[in-house]
Amino acid sequence: MSVFIRSRAGKVLGGIAAVGVSALFLAGCSSSTEETTDPATPSESLSLKIGTALPQTGNLAFLGPPEEAGVAYAMSEINMSTEDTGLDLDVVYGDSGDLDNKAYEVEIPRLLGENVSAILGAASSGVSLQFIDQVTGAGVIQFSPANTSDAFTTYDDGGLYFRTAPSDVLQGEVLGNLIAEDGHQTLGMIVLNDSYGTGLAKYVTEAFEAAGGEVVAQPTYNTGDTTFDAQISEVLAADPDAIALITFEEVKTMLPSVIADFPAEDLYFVDGNLANFGDELPEGSLTGAKGTLPGLTIDTLGDFTSALDTFLTDEGGEPLTEYSYAAESYDATILLALASLAAGSTDSAAIAEKLIEVSGGSGDGETCTSFAECAEIIVGGGVADYDGVSGPITFDEAGDPTQASIGIYQFGDDNNYAGYEG
Structure with a gap:
């Protein structure tokens, strides 16, 4: 059962609570010097590199495997289209740890040293708040698949922070x-x-x-x-x-x-x-x-989780036992690649400027539901509006999704x- 909530007076009757949140949120330099090119000419190659600071250790370590799997699966789909788009993606994996072991104190400098355009993570809001200034201050995008603290909605991040998980208000x-x-x-x-x-x-x-x-x-x-x-x-x-x-x-x-x-x-x-x-x-x-749990129910995501497990086993791994935030991590990776393609650049600021557009936040895009479909629209000179496996997403100016379940x-x-x- 789905219930659509358009204000904070709404009621939840079971199954999934699908929430429209645009009324709840306030309106919210780089790792590369590559010049913006015309996205409709894919002959100009783009080598996009992102890092992950997801919990391999610490008190959210059980979320690490599904989140990293979502990123890896998205990367595989993005790179299958390289011949058509000119864009290829490389991922450098890192550990966010938690507020006790503080793995991020070593990992974030290491990832920034890899000249990444974005860092995907952390899962914990408290951990993300420990390094958001370090990342965005370096002109790099921070994009979390799981941060839910309301603190990020009004955070002074220079327009470089995004998330696919909704605020804890919801x-x-x-x-x-x-x-x-x-x-x-x-x-x-x-x-x-x-x-x-x-x-x-x-x-x-x-x-x-x-x-x-x-x-x-x-x-x-x-x-x-x-x-x-x-x-x-x-x-x-x-x-x-x-x-x-x-x-x-x-x-x-x-x-x-x-x-x-x-x-x-x-x-x-x-x-x-x-x-x-x-x-x-x-x-x-x-x-x-x-x-x-923010996101569509696991039952609803059955096609995605089955495909994800097939991907993992084909790569020599094991199926997951937890799927929390796998879809949000997948969508975050797809969105970063689409924004890079739309910008014709791997420059962090240029990608950030396009993230709202490719999520549908500009309101003038053509709806699409896969990287290949959206990329075809962009390469053809159009505007793509990506509706992800975790939901429609649709970023507002604060980098928050305006629709969520x-x-x-x-x-x-x-x-x-x-x-x-x-």
Whole structure:
């Protein structure tokens, strides 16, 4: 089921909450000196290089494989069209780490030293905020497939920051309304103390309270913490009807203590921790628990995830067990290549100027749904409007997508999640 929300007063009734967000956001030098050429003459070759700063380690490491797979799959499709477009893409992979291990302190200088036109990442909003000034200050695009903090909407990034994931304004609205519509009147939350966690908790609170509920406990913890007994005790002592866990991978440490004293069907997860736990927990431990994740549901993305797994196995790899933000990473890579082609340049500033256009933000493009289709339009002298596998995207001036979907999922007896049919 899809519900289209055009204002913050909208309701969520199950399945997918598809959200139009243009009314919610404020309107928001380079790695190369290559001169802009006419994009309609592909004989002028373009060698585009981008880097990734995605979580190979740290508390979001489970998101690294699907995100990097999405980038690699997009690169393969882009490079299959090189003969027709004159553009080829090279990707330099790097690790963002987290706020504890700080892998980004070494990786970002290394990637910038590779003369990349863009850095794709990080997944964590808190980590991205640690290096956004370093990247955009160097005149390089930063493009995240998974940042959801509202801080980026008004950030002074010189027009060089973009993301394919929607702001937490949306996920918070959907989750807060979902908890209320499930009949809960009181809510406890355990919250990661960074821009992602506290921002998402704020919007969950606003939506839940607007629906008549009350947040009765909201303890926080910091990245790198390894024990959470105090936070769990505080929430349980408040005797809430529901508990929302706004965390990253630390949730694995919390869950045994939480589910020992609280019914799983009243637990709610978010994009930072929604994972297939499988036999990491006793069978049935999470039956009925729900969670939200920006993007279309995995069920809806079946064709894409199947094609992605086929690509990985053809390359000698293994199919994925998690798909979170794979589509957003794929779309981010496609958009960067299309913008480069439209600009006729690998100059970061020139690409940034075209990203809104190729996403449909200029409103005067021809809709297309693959790199090859969009590239044909651009090479032919037209304007392409790419609608991606993660959604229509359509950037505003802040680099935020103005249309987005929030998938709602429910855990089964196997402790894995599937699309929720409410």
